[in-house]
Amino acid sequence: MPSRKFDTRSRAARQAHTMTGNFFNLYSHRFARVAVGVPRCKVADPAFNAAQTMALARDAVAQGAALVAFPELGLSAYTCDDLFHQAALLDGCERALAVIVEASRDLPAALVVGLPLRVNHALFNCAVVVAQGRILGVVPKTYLPNYGEFYEARQFTSGDCTVARHIDLAGQRAPFGASMLFDVSDVPGLRFHVEICEDVWVPIPPSCFAALAGATVLVNLSASNIVVGKSGYRHQLVGQQSARCLAAYLYTSAGRGESSTDLAWDGQAIIYENGELLAESERFLDDSHLIVADVDLERLSHERMRQTTFGQSVLRHQAETERFQVVSFELGLAFDQALPLQREVERFPYVPADRRRRDQRCNEVYNIQVQALVQRLSAIDMDKVVIGVSGGLDSTHALLVCAKAMDRLGLPRSHIIAATMPGFATSGRTLQQARALMRLIGCTTLEIDIRPSCEQMLKDIGHPYAQGQDVYDITFENVQAGERTSHLFRLANFHNAIVIGTGDLSELALGWCTYGVGDHMSHYNVNASVPKTLIAHLVRWVAETGTVEGDGSQVLLDILATEISPELVPGKSDGGAPAQRTEQFIGPYELQDFNLYYILRYGFAPAKVAFLALAAWQDREKGEWPEEAHVARNQYELAAIKRNLGIFVHRFFKTSQFKRSCVPNAPKVGSGGSLSPRGDWRAPSDSEKAVWEADLANVPETGPDA
Known part of the structure; x- marks a missing residue:
């Protein structure tokens, strides 16, 4: 990958370019590439250590990193030990730092190095922060361990024990103190804090206080020897700190070359973001090594904005946060070349790619739905449910949930009144599957032919179909949907039961449901916060775990293999393909669920969602996704991503909110969000879509190599 050159444009010009930039450059979408280096070292040899440090720094910059952290006392x-009190060593460390400062002049990155x-x-x-020939700040370690194998208080003084606010170092005057934040002004959102081991x-x-004061990236220069179990504890510590602070956390420990007189060293480097592991080095390596990760600064900002208790914490700890000094600087990053995302972006954000995690997710979602239905039936003192069964995915999963709920309540499954209601376009396949x-x-099974009642309705309203014309308009479709719903509610009245809704989160997001009918209205909906892609995996999970009797697994697999269609318009021939293909109208569910996740959960603008989709759906090496062998290995070019995202923007922001404003009660199942007006999503029904479409217009039609 080519190195980035120093950008001599004005600050205003660079900031403007940062906000637009090259669509294919990760910095244009408020990502920042960060790195953690573990150089091979020699004890008390600052010149060697500085050379190893700079070699890794240049490697990181060549890969596009804007921030690079190195180990505690790395120079x-x-x-x-007591060599720290030798003037020759201390002088040598300062000379080594001067070499790094000079060598950093042509590097558009901030380096954080450790020395006494x-x-x-x-x-x-x-820890000394260096960028482009400048010492930006010096951060002393606050807490000095003096227990077990550690004797730091023998050589060092805590950073709390100084009145100095500036020091002279390597011919420069630099801020000194633990309460400093470093703000990279030409990378919006990149403000970092440094602490030590x-x-x-x-x-x-x-x-903790640095995050409350605005730091989005937390850097820890550590040495940290290795003993059994310590690596796992580092993960817990760093992961939880990143999650608690809603921040990224860069952690490095010392590696090969440190003295083994009494200790051993594994050179572990870790990068977390909000509790999620982004990168980790291999441990016990002989040579210098580097890890790189792309941190989503916008995601961190959104989480802090959404989680309003973060702001309350800022107020509660105002005295601590006001102590921080902000050091602002520029790196001169140029964004006019492509810099693709290295971060792994899952194609199915609602469905983990790893089979073990996917099974855990399915088990938990399934049990949330069942438990919620059990509670609702118990609370209203009813022991029967009515459900429409089409032979498609949504009603299949809802029926499975109903069955398990009856089992939990100790009631016979005959208390489920399941009705399949063939209409003008019902295929033989879906009817047999139902x-x-x-x-x-x-369950108690009913089969009700709705065609006579539909024909009467069409005749009553004077529809052309009643006069023998093949007019299959929206009225023709909704008469069928309405008749099914009317039957379900009257069956519920008749049997003293409640109607269980089957419509899913994806349909609500896209408005792909008929107002007031079965996929929109019910007494209680178990599927309303479950997206289509996850429902497919839930049905597959039930089939694969063998929780259905007899040939049940094959029945479920047949349903999974059926093309999604509302089956409201007759096809040209019996037994042929459906006349309506849902995904031809609204786009592939796998793409639209991807769009839904990042727009609903994180509030990302369309251009960033398209950038993420391109990263997720680009070509992958064969066998790279072995856990998705059952998923069609579709590839989407940028034009298709943009086109389908346009469909999503139009339907989600312009035409569908009025349907979401009155949905029935339903359990929220995941942190990806729901569209309940009582929960995650409150929005006006008559808002405009212009700002989202304007942002989408910034997405090119073709990729950088086209």
Whole structure:
């Protein structure tokens, strides 16, 4: 990958370019590439250590990183013990730092390096932030471990024990203190804080207050020797700190070259974002090594904005946050070339790619739905439900939930009144699947031909179909949907039951449901916060786990293999393909669920969603996704991504909110959000879509290699 050159344009021009930039450059979408380096070191050899550090720094910059962190006391090595009080070593470390400062002049990245420094007759364990020939700040370690194998208080003084606010170092005057934030002004949202090793092991790490003061990236320069079990604890510590602070966290520990007199070193480097592991180095490597990750700064910002208790915490700890000094600087990043995302973006954000995690997700979602239905039936003192069964995915899964709920309540499954209602376009395949499924479940089965009542309705309203004309308009379709719904509600009255809704989250998002009928209205809907892609995996999970009797797995697999269609318009021949293909109207559900997740959960603008979709749906090496062998390995070019995203924007923001404003009660099943007007989504029914379409217009039609 080519190196980026220093950008000599004005600050205003660079900031403007940051907000637009090259669509195919990750920085244009408020990502920042960060790196953690673990250089091979030699104890008390600052010149060697500086050379190893700069080699990794250049490698990181060549890969597009804007921030690179290195280990604690990396220029001296951590294990110098009483050598830290030798003037020759300390002088050598300062000379090595001067070399790094000079070498950084042509690098558009901030480097964070560790070394011992003398300040006002005391020795401090420090992190120095360097960028483009400048020392931006010096951060002393606050908490000095002096237990077990650690004796830092023997050599060093805590950063709390100084009155110095600036120091002279390498011929420059630099800010000094633990309460500093470093703001990269030409990378919006990249504001980082530095703490050192033990600082994150204490009950209230300094980075907690730094995050409240605005830091989105937390950097820890650590040495951290290795003992059995410590690696896992580092993961817990760093992961939880990143989650608690709604931040990214970069952690590095010392590696090969540190003294093994009493200790061993594994060189573990970790990068987390809001509790999610983005990158980890291989441990116990002989050579210098580097990890790189793309941090989503906008996602972090959105989470803090959404989680309003974060802002309450800022107010509660105002005294601590006001102590922070902000050091602003520019890196001169140029965004006019493609820099694709290296971060893994899952194609199915509602469905984990890993089979074990996917099974756990399905089990939990299924049980949430069942438990919610059990509670509703118990609360209203009813023991029967009515459900329409079409032979398609949504009603299949809802019926499975009803069956399990009856089992939990100790009621016979005959208390489920399941009705399949063939109409003018019902295919033989879906009708047979509905019959087989109801037999499998053991519910009370009704088959009601709605064509006579539909014909009467069409005649009553003077529809051309009643005069023998083949007019299959929206009225023709909705008469059928309405008749089915009317039957279900009257059956519920007759049997003292409630109607269970089957419509899913994807249909609500796209408005692909008829107002007031079965896929929109019910007494209780178990599927309303479950997207279509997840429902497919839930049905497959039930089939694969063998929780249905007899030939039940094959029945479910047949339903999964059926093309999605409302079956409201007759086809040209019996037994042929359906006349209506849902995904031809609204786009592939796998793409639209992807769009839904990032727009609903994180509020991302369409251009960023398209950028993420391109990263997720680009060609992958054969066998790279072995856990998705059952999923069609579709590839989508940018033009298709943009086109389908346009469909989503139009339907979600312009035409469908009035349907979502009056949906029945339904359980929320995941952090991906729901569209309940009482829960995750409150929006006006008559808003405009112009700003989303304007942003979508920034998406090119073809990729960078076209």
